[in-house]
Amino acid sequence: xxxxxxxxxxxxxxxxxxxxxxxxxxxxxxxxxxxxxxxxxxxxxxxxxxxxxxxxxxxxxxxxxxxxxxxxxxxxxxxxxxxxxxxxxxxxxxxxxxxxxxxxxxxxxxxxxxxxxxxxxxxxxxxxxxxxxxxxxxxxxxx
Numbered sequence: 001x002x003x004x005x006x007x008x009x010x011x012x013x014x015x016x017x018x019x020x021x022x023x024x025x026x027x028x029x030x031x032x033x034x035x036x037x038x039x040x041x042x043x044x045x046x047x048x049x050x051x052x053x054x055x056x057x058x059x060x061x062x063x064x065x066x067x068x069x070x071x072x073x074x075x076x077x078x079x080x081x082x083x084x085x086x087x088x089x090x091x092x093x094x095x096x097x098x099x100x101x102x103x104x105x106x107x108x109x110x111x112x113x114x115x116x117x118x119x120x121x122x123x124x125x126x127x128x129x130x131x132x133x134x135x136x137x138x139x140x141x142x143x
Contacts, residue, residue: 001027001028001058001059001060001124002027002028002029002030002056002058002059002060003022003027003028003029003030003059003060003061003062004029004030004032004049004052004053004056004059004060004061004062005018005019005022005029005030005031005032005049005061005062005063005064006031006032006033006034006045006046006048006049006061006062006063006064007033007034007045007063007064007065007108008034008040008041008042008045008064008065008066008070008071009034009037009038009039009040010065010066010108010109011063011064011065011066011071011106011107011108012034012036012037012064012108013037013108014064014108014113014116015031015064017113017116018062018064018116018120019031021116021117021120022062022120022124025124025125027124030052032045032048032049032052033045033048042063042065042070042071042074043070043074045063045071046063046070046071046074046075047074047078049061049063049075049103050074050075050078050081050083050103051078053081053102053103054078054080054081059102060102060103060104061075061081061083061102061103061104062103062104062105062106062120063075063083063103063104063105063106064105064106064107064108065105065107065108066107066108066109066110067107067109067110068085068086068087068105068106068107068110069085069105069107071083071085071105072084072085072103072105075103075105079141080102080141081102081103082095082099082100082101082102082103082137082140083101083102083103083104083105084099084101084103084104084105085105085106085107086104086105086106086119086123087106087107087110087111087115087119088111088115088118088119089115089118089119089121089122090122091119092104092118092119092120092122092123092126093122093123093126095123096122096123096126096127096128097126097127097128097129097133098129098133098136099133099137100128100133100134100137101123104119104120104123106119
């Protein structure tokens with residue numbers, strides 16, 4: 001599986017850790033930036049990542065900012081993106097099982113590295129259950 005990753009300046013310092021974790025699980029990671037911790041606007045990176053995920057249906061995305069809120073709001077503006085802001089492994093598991101989330105959002109300022117690892121483990125390893133949840137996903141995608 002290919003994972004696109006993008007942050008803003010407030011999520012930059014854990015990006016390399018997240019990339020390495022995903023690579024160690026045998027997945028490809030494509031870094032969409034930024035290249036430094038200099039101030040940037042999170043919507044620019046969230047929009048780019050969502051476009052890449054939509055163009056590459058066998059992929060998913062990871063967005064990180066200070067709280068994860070701005071990234072998740074921006075990502076969910078894209079039809080076909082189901083971005084979930086997760087603060088623990090339980091929410092990451094359920095968002096994959098029940099919502100088939102294709103973008104994980106996290107806040108660097110609100111979760112520690114150990115929690116980040118547990119969120120990533122859950123998000124990367126949990127399949128979508130389908131069934132009654134597939135019907136609900138269909139309703140989300142309706143306009």
